[in-house]
Amino acid sequence: xxxxxxxxxxxxxxxxxxxxxxxxxxxxxxxxxxxxxxxxxxxxxxxxxxxxxxxxxxxxxxxxxxxxxxxxxxxxxxxxxxxxxxxxxxxxxxxxxxxxxxxxxxxxxxxxxxxxxxxxxxxxxxxxxxxxxxxxxxxxxxxxxxxxxxxxxxxxxxxxxxxxxxxxxxxxxxxxxxxxxxxxxxxxxxxxxxxxxxxxxxxxxxxxxxxxxxxxxxxxxxxxxxxxxxxxxxxxxxxxxxxxxxxxxxxxxxxxxxxxxxxxxxxxxxxxxxxxxxxxxxxxxxxxxxxxxxxxxxxxxxxxxxxxxxxxxxxxxxxxxxxxxxxxxxxxxxxxxxxxxxxxxxxx
Ligand SMILES: [Mg+2]
Numbered sequence: 427x428x429x430x431x432x433x434x435x436x437x438x439x440x441x442x443x444x445x446x447x448x449x450x451x452x453x454x455x456x457x458x459x460x461x462x463x464x465x466x467x468x469x470x471x472x473x474x475x476x477x478x479x480x481x482x483x484x485x486x487x488x489x490x491x492x493x494x495x496x497x498x499x500x501x502x503x504x505x506x507x508x509x510x511x512x513x514x515x516x517x518x519x520x521x522x523x524x525x526x527x528x529x530x531x532x533x534x535x536x537x538x539x540x541x542x543x544x545x546x547x548x549x550x551x552x553x554x555x556x557x558x559x560x561x562x563x564x565x566x567x568x569x570x571x572x573x574x575x576x577x578x579x580x581x582x583x584x585x586x587x588x589x590x591x592x593x594x595x596x597x598x599x600x601x602x603x604x605x606x607x608x609x610x611x612x613x614x615x616x617x618x619x620x621x622x623x624x625x626x627x628x629x630x631x632x633x634x635x636x637x638x639x640x641x642x643x644x645x646x647x648x649x650x651x652x653x654x655x656x657x658x659x660x661x662x663x664x665x666x667x668x669x670x671x672x673x674x675x676x677x678x679x680x681x682x683x684x685x686x687x688x689x690x691x692x693x694x695x696x697x698x699x700x701x702x703x704x705x706x707x708x709x710x711x712x713x714x715x716x717x718x719x720x721x722x723x724x725x726x727x728x729x730x731x732x733x734x735x736x737x738x739x740x741x742x743x744x745x746x747x748x749x750x751x752x753x754x755x756x757x758x759x760x761x762x763x764x765x766x767x768x769x770x771x772x773x774x
Contacts, residue, residue, distance in 0.1 A: 464651045467768055468742040470609050472712075473646070474532070474764060476738015477605055477731045479750045480716045481525040484727030488512040488567070492692070492723035501717045503753050513566055519753040522567040524602040524731040529559040529763060531625065532606035536767050541607070541621045543585040547628055551580045561756035567727070569694075572599040575629040586624070589631035596634045598699035600626035602728045604639045605735040608646035610767070616667050618643050630696070634677050638696045640664055641684060642732070645704075649740050657704055661685060692722025692729040699725065699732055706733035712745040 486505045487495055489512050500506045503518040513522075530549040538545050549558060554576045557563025575588045589600070604622055611618045622643045623636035630636070644663050648656035661684035668674035678684065682697055690702040706719035706729065715737040719730035738746060754760075 464647075465609060465771075466742075468744070469650055469739050470767070471764060472741060472743040472746065473605060473609055473735050473739035474528075474760070475743060475751060475754065476712060476716075476741075476746055477528055477735035478521045478525045478756075478760065479738075479746055479754055480719065480730035480732075480734020481521045481727045482519050482754060483716055483734075483750065484720050484725075484730035485513050485516060485520065485522050485567070486511040486518065487720050487723070487726040490723050490726070492721060495721050495723050495726070498714075498717040498721055501720050503750065516564070516566055517755060519750075519755045520561045520564075521754075521756060522727050523553075523565070523569065523572070524728050525756075526553050526557075526559040526565070527572075527599075527603035528606055528731075528735075529759065531603050532610070532767065533559065533763055535606060535610040536763065536770055539770065541624060543624060543628060546625065547576075547579040547585040547588070550576050550628065555580070559759060561759070569597055569599040569629075571595050571597050572629045579628065585628045587627070587631070589627050589629045589635075591631040593632060593634070595630060596632050596696045597630065597694045598696045598725065598728050598732070600628070600630040600635050601638050601642055601696050601699055602731050604643055605646060605739075608643035608650075609739075611643070611647075615644060615647070615663050618647065619664060619667055633673055634681050635696045637664070637674060637677050637682060638700045640667075641682065642700060642703075646736060646739055649736055657684070690722060692719065692724040692726060694725045694728065699729060702729045703732035703736065706730075707736050707740070712737040712741045713747055 483503060496506050496509060505511050527550060530553055531546060534542060534546045534549050552558035553560060554565060554568065554573065557565050571590060579585060579588050604625060607622055607625060608618065611621065619640035622639040626636040626639045641660055641664050644660035645657050648659045653659045665678060668678070688701045690705045691698055692702045702722055703719065706715045709715055709718040716730045716734045719733040720726045722729055
């Protein structure tokens with residue numbers, strides 16, 4: 427299934443040496459071992475717990491417009507008295523579909539030691555049907571496109587064709603779960619970007635969604651490496667990877683527009699979600715970043731999940747307030763999975 431992409435990888439490898447050398451060349455020269463060596467346990471735990479805490483923080487505020495979101499110093503797992511809380515039947519500190527599906531991807535990568543889309547499809551089906559990777563097996567807050575695609579996967583659809591490909595099907599559902607791929611991957615930038623697109627196809631097959639996932643994992647990789655401008659570096663790298671792919675360039679230049687400072691609204695549209703997360707991450711350290719994400723209103727849990735993963739990766743586990751780390755439910759699911767991931771990495 428993945429063989430067709432070898433040619434692309436070779437083309438990229440051959441071309442990168444001819445390009446005028448920008449900031450990203452520093453990273454292109456690194457071998458696969460170097461990519462892995464960049465990541466510390468503190469960064470990995472910061473990223474995974476950062477995304478889960480961001481998700482859990484945003485859940486009670488979901489669907490509210492920004493004008494109804496409390497002042498940032500009042501944004502906590504438990505909203506202030508009088509606030510009309512979304513998902514009021516869900517205990518505070520609970521991750522939602524975003525976190526559960528990210529953990530499905532992490533578990534699949536750890537147990538298969540490859541991106542196996544059939545295994546990932548099976549785990550996502552188990553999530554929707556049985557609450558696999560959901561706290562106390564309770565599934566709530568399911569996106570429409572994700573639910574439809576998983577139902578088709580459950581009926582035997584090809585994972586590479588399960589996600590809709592029409593332009594209106596560009597929600598943030600594949601972006602919100604993709605971060606574990608960046609933490610696990612030891613391949614080149616082009617291979618990482620390719621695999622990010624592949625995992626998107628299971629629920630979101632349009633090129634725009636797939637490229638947003640690719641941009642996000644490269645942003646994560648550059649963040650982990652301490653690049654001076656991780657976002658800009660990631661955007662440059664993705665443009666280079668797709669220098670001969672007119673469809674990708676059109677999406678990047680006309681829809682995703684990574685070089686523009688956009689007005690952001692924390693909506694469920696994949697491009698807005700990614701730019702909203704970028705804006706939030708740039709507001710300050712982890713706590714400031716996820717509160718900024720929630721303050722945008724609308725799809726608060728997903729914006730804070732996408733931003734929280736990057737901010738946690740950048741700032742490390744200790745930057746996540748202990749009241750949130752201690753208040754996060756589902757540690758009986760999370761802790762063994764993180765331990766298995768660390769063991770796999772230690773074993774090489
Ligand atoms: Mg959610």
